[in-house]
Structures are given as structure tokens and as C-alpha cells.
Amino acid sequence: MRYLLRQLGLYVLAAWASLTLNFIVPRLAPGDPASAMFARYKGQLQPEALAALREAFGFTGGPLHEQYAAYLAHLFRGDLGVSVAYFPAKVTDVLAMGLGWTALLTGSSVVVAFALGSLLGVVAAWRRGSAFDATLPPLLVFLGAFPYFWLAMMLLYGFGFTLDALPLRHAYEDTLAPSLSFAFVASVAEHLLLPATSIVLASVGGWMLSMRSSMIGVLAEDYVTMAHAKGLSPLRIMFHYAARNALLPNVTGFGMALGFVLGGSLLTEIVFSYPGQGYLLVQAVRSQDYPLMQGIFLTITMAVLAANFLVDVLYVWLDPRTRGR
């Protein structure tokens, strides 16, 4: 319990730090990006609406702590301002459009990459020095060195453009309306395949290597030798004895890696025009939509922090030793 509380404290602090960064960064920038940002709204917005937006970001002209208080008050009411790129939609509404797709793409590919990479790592460590162990890790390291979005472009070119086997863009067929019908779900799965594959290809090597090295450590433990001596079947020793314990450090790394993989997956979305946060991000960058950019930063950060906490809960459940502390 104390472990979980300490982690929770860390995440609350990190959440506060990112809220505050979000407030400070525009004010630290040289020149006045605030007025540049509001200048873009002129002609689109009534003066009253502009004033409300300024207030949402705390650009009230008052002393800094009053600006900060105003900013926080608006934030907790869920007011992130109005998007420039999707004018006159509210930033929160724009974000809500893409959140589910990003969760689907990143979530599924991270889980697949983690499971596959851990499994490959177990096998590589078990058969250390074999041809499998000698060829696969370097190959996956090489794949992992490519930018995620570049692998995505190559898959798009190969399977989507040249072979015309899989769709090139969007999350589902334009002619279908979102529903729980078989046709729609199948279309979503078909559109998910290429972007998810590129994320898995780019990230599986990392999981494999860390699993392999922790597995090698565990295989040297006395209880594994004992299991060999008892004549247990190799499969049983591999998974029930060694892999279960070797997995723990990988679980801890999971939360940390999530933020990194998410970055790559946002860029992958852009390649496939996948309608998630990454696609919104590039729209925001292209139209200098500062409120949307900051909204994406906050949402992604909060999601990563929440996922980290879930991983910690999972860790405590998996490792009884943490419960005593």
C-alpha cells in the first residue's frame, strides 16, 4: 500500500508539473506568442469571445499568480479554449474525437509488442547462443532503430500502395457509419493492421532485449537449477519458474516505455491519416493551433500517468514482495 501511495504521489506531482509547464512555457517564449495566437482569432471571434479565451489561458494582464489561478480555475471546469484549426469547436470536443482511436491503436499495438517481445526474449535466453538467439536480437534492434513513422511509410508503400492489399488511410471505410455491425468492426480491424504492425515492428526489439537479459539473470538462480535437477519438463521450467519472475522488471519498464511508444504512435497516425491525437497534433502544428497543441499535451500526459498507475497496481498484484513494504 505504501508503495502505491508513493507512486500516486509522484503521478499527482507530475500532473501538477505538466499543468504548470503548460502555463509557463507560453509566457517564457520570447516575443508574445499569446498575442500572435489571439491575432489569428481576430475576425473569427467577437471581442467578448476573445476576452473569454484570453481568460481561459490566464492572459488577463494581472499579476502572475492571479493569471495562474484563473488558468487553473478554467482548467478544472474542463475549459481548454477554442481550437483554431477546427474553429469554432471547443478544444475538449476536438480532443474527444481522437482519444478513442489513439487508445485503440496504441493500446493494441503496445500490448501485442509487449507480449510478443517478452515471449521472444524468453525463448532467446533459453536457447542462448543458438542461431535463433544470434540472429533475431540484432535484426530487431535494426528494425527498432528506424523511426516508427518511416516504417509506417514503407508498410504503406508496400502493402497499401504497391500490393493494394490493405487500406491507405483513415480508421474505417468512409462509406460506413460507426456502429457495432460486423462490417464496421471488420473495417476498423483492417484499417488498424498496418499502423499497428509498424508500431509493433519498431518496439518489439526493446521488449525482447530487456526480457532476454532479465531472463538470463533468473536462469542462473539456484531454484532453476533445482527445477532442472528435479527433472521438470523444460517448458514448465521456462514459463512457470523462470519467465514469471523475469517478467517483473519488464512490467516496471512498461509504464516508462509507454510514453515513448506513444510518441512514435502519434507520428504513425499521421502517415495513415489515422484520426487520433497524432493526426490532430499535425493539424494543430500546421495551423499554429496553440490551444489544441496544449490540450493534446495535457490529455496525453494525463493518460500516460493514469496508465503508469495501473501498471503499478498490476505490479503490486504480481509481486507479493511489494505488498510488505
Add this chain to the structure above:
Amino acid sequence: MTNTKIPRKAMVGLVILGVFFLMAIVGPLAAPYDPSAFVDVPLQPPSRAHLLGTTGQGQDVWSQTIAGARTSLLVGFAAGLVMTSVGAIVGAIAGTFGGLVDDALSLLTNVSLVIPGLPLAVVLAAYLPAGTKALLVVLVATGWAWNARVVRSQVLSLRNKDFVAAAIVTGESRLHIVFREILPNMTSVLASCFISATVYAIGAQVGLEFLGLGDMSVVTWGTNLYWASNDAALLLGAWWTLLPTGLSVALVGTALVLVSFSLDEITNPRLRAAAASARVLAARGIRPGASTPVVRDHA
């Protein structure tokens, strides 16, 4: 270390890095065309006149790849160096001083570690004026924390060693102990920190520029990919505008990782012993067992 033979992995990595350094240093003098000039019909496939074809804006891809190597490697290695220094200073101070200083610095490190890098980098890059200096600031701000954590844990394990105790007894100041006694004894850790920081910096830089953040008029590997995707090169079948840049990024990244693996192997006797015994066993056709081998040098 009596065994000074460079492992094969490191050799491969060093050769690849050497080729790219050469490309970055003397390449632009030997490049056939001005990388940002319109030199021929757009989107031509590789030919004798244009070894890697032309881009959607009629630039020579080969010249662009060479020019990109110079800018991207320079920023990558510079950012890696600064990240490692910041991480080493923070980690070393946290590890040596302990107590409140350690608590505060570790908290700062952990907070920066859990905040996802790319979205923060986007916000920072969007508000800072586009340019190399801003890019460096963004990369360092989002990437220093991992090094700090690694260095701190290494310092914690070195802190109880006899030579540190000796320095304390001699009455050396704490800063002297940090920078003169402890840090020099973890050169290999710092080197592998530098390598992973550089890999991160090159990747993050390419990613940010691909998003359209930074100075799009400069030729870098990131802007090459940005323009290729902007010109819808793939949908016109122009794979040659993407392949050289992506391969360059991946080759440099792999080469760095290979060197870093070998660093581990050279400096971590346990890994070295494992590799040596695996080789011996493999030569005799024996599958390695479950115990940890220990190899001693009888030199």
C-alpha cells in the same frame, strides 16, 4: 583489462559510424548538387545523373542525404553530449549528497521521466523560435532524466567503495569526490549514457521535424522526410525520396547500439565471461547450461 581486442559487434558499429562521419564532414564538398536547389525534373527515379533520384521539388536526393547527415548528426551528438552532462551532474550530486538533496533531485528526475517526451517537445518547439538552439533546448529538456537516473544508481553503488571512503577520510570536499573520484570511475556508464542519449536525440529530432516543427528551410534528415510526405511522394510511388534518409537514421542508430552493447561486454566482466564461455561451448558443440560461468584472465 588485459583483453584489448575490439569485439566484432563494435567493429561493425564503428565502421558504419566512420562512414557517416566522413559523409558529414567531407560529403558536402563532394556532393554533386546544391541540396536545396531545383536541379532537374521532379520525382525522377534513380539514374546515372541522379544516383538516388530527385524529390518532388526537383532536388537531388543523394545531395540532400549527405547534407542531412551533417546537420542531423551535429545536432544529435551535441544534444547527446549536453543531455549526458546534465544527467551526470544531477545524478552524481543526488547520489553523493543523499538526504534531502537526493530526494528533491530524484523526484525531479522521476517527474520528468513519466511526462511523455514528444507532446512536451511539441509544445516547447512550437513556442520557441525555430532554429538549432531551440531544438537543442527541446531535446535536452525532454531527454536528460534517464541519464540522471542511471548515473545516480551507479553512484550509489560506488559510494560505499573503499576509495571513496579514503577520499572522505583525507578530507576532500564533496564536489571533489563527485567529479574527481566517482565520475571518472564510471566512464563506461557515461559512454553508454551518451550513446543512448544520442540515439534518442537523432530520433526525436527527425520526429519533430517530420511534424513540421523547426526550421523547414534547412536540409536535415527530418525535413527531408517532412517534404517527402508533404509532396505525397509515396502515393506517387517515389520510394527513393524516403528510403535513403530512413536507412541512414536506422544505420546510425544500430551502429551506436552495437558500440554500446560491446561497451557493456568489455566493461562488464560477467557478460564478457558469458560471451567467452558461450563461444567455447559452441565450438565444442555443447549447449550452455544454467549456471553463471566465471572466466579469469591468467595473463
